[in-house]
Amino acid sequence: xxxxxxxxxxxxxxxxxxxxxxxxxxxxxxxxxxxxxxxxxxxxxxxxxxxxxxxxxxxxxxxxxxxxxxxxxxxxxxxxxxxxxxxxxxxxxxxxxxxxxxxxxxxxxxxxxxxxxxxxxxxxxxxxxxxxxxxxxxxxxxxxxxxxxxxxxxxxxxxxxxxxxxxxxxxxxxxxxxxxxxxxxxxxxxx
Numbered sequence: 518x519x520x521x522x523x524x525x526x527x528x529x530x531x532x533x534x535x536x537x538x539x540x541x542x543x544x545x546x547x548x549x550x551x552x553x554x555x556x557x558x559x560x561x562x563x564x565x566x567x568x569x570x571x572x573x574x575x576x577x578x579x580x581x582x583x584x585x586x587x588x589x590x591x592x593x594x595x596x597x598x599x600x601x602x603x604x605x606x607x608x609x610x611x612x613x614x615x616x617x618x619x620x621x622x623x624x625x626x627x628x629x630x631x632x633x634x635x636x637x638x639x640x641x642x643x644x645x646x647x648x649x650x651x652x653x654x655x656x657x658x659x660x661x662x663x664x665x666x667x668x669x670x671x672x673x674x675x676x677x678x679x680x681x682x683x684x685x686x687x688x689x690x691x692x693x694x695x696x697x698x699x700x701x702x703x704x705x706x707x708x
Contacts, residue, residue, distance in 0.1 A: 585656020
C-alpha cells in the first residue's frame with residue numbers, strides 16, 4: 518500500500534512577477550521502497566530532516582530520490598541521500614551521481630514517473646496510487662495552486678502551450694496534486 522507523507526510544504530513568494538523566495542515541496546512515498554520527490558532548498562534542510570523524522574524515516578533509508586527538475590530549490594539537500602538512487606530526466610542533463618531517465622517508468626507498484634515538460638524540457642512528475650486517491654507530485658509543472666485555479670502555465674517556462682498540455686495531463690492523471698511550491702490540493706479533472 519502506497520502512502521504519501523508531505524515532508525516539506527513548499528513556498529513561493531513573489532513581488533509582482535519577480536520571485537523573491539522559493540523552496541520546493543518535498544514528499545515521501547512510503548511503499549515497498551521509500552521514495553522522496555525533491556529535496557527542497559538548503560534553507561529548508563532542518564524542515565526536511567524533521568519531516569523525515571516525523572515519518573520515521575532516516576535519510577539512509579531513502580531508496581530513491583526523484584528530482585522533478587534540476588533547479589537548486591528542488592535539489593538543495595541531495596547530499597543527505599548518498600546511498601539513494603537519484604533520478605532526473607535526461608533532458609535536464611543530469612551530472613555525475615544522478616541517473617538519467619528517458620522513459621515513463623514504474624518505480625514500485627503504483628508509483629510511476631511521467632514526463633511533464635513545459636517548465637523545463639525535462640520536468641517530470643510522479644504519479645502514486647494510494648488507498649484514498651491518486652496523487653501527482655507535479656514539481657513546477659504546476660508550481661502553485663494558483664497556477665491550477667487560474668489555469669496559468671508556470672511563470673518560468675520553455676513553452677507556455679507545452680506547459681499547459683502537461684498541466685492537463687497531470688490533472689487527468691490524479692485526484693490530488695502536490696504542487697512544486699505548496700500544500701496538496703484536489704485536481705479539477707474537467708480540463
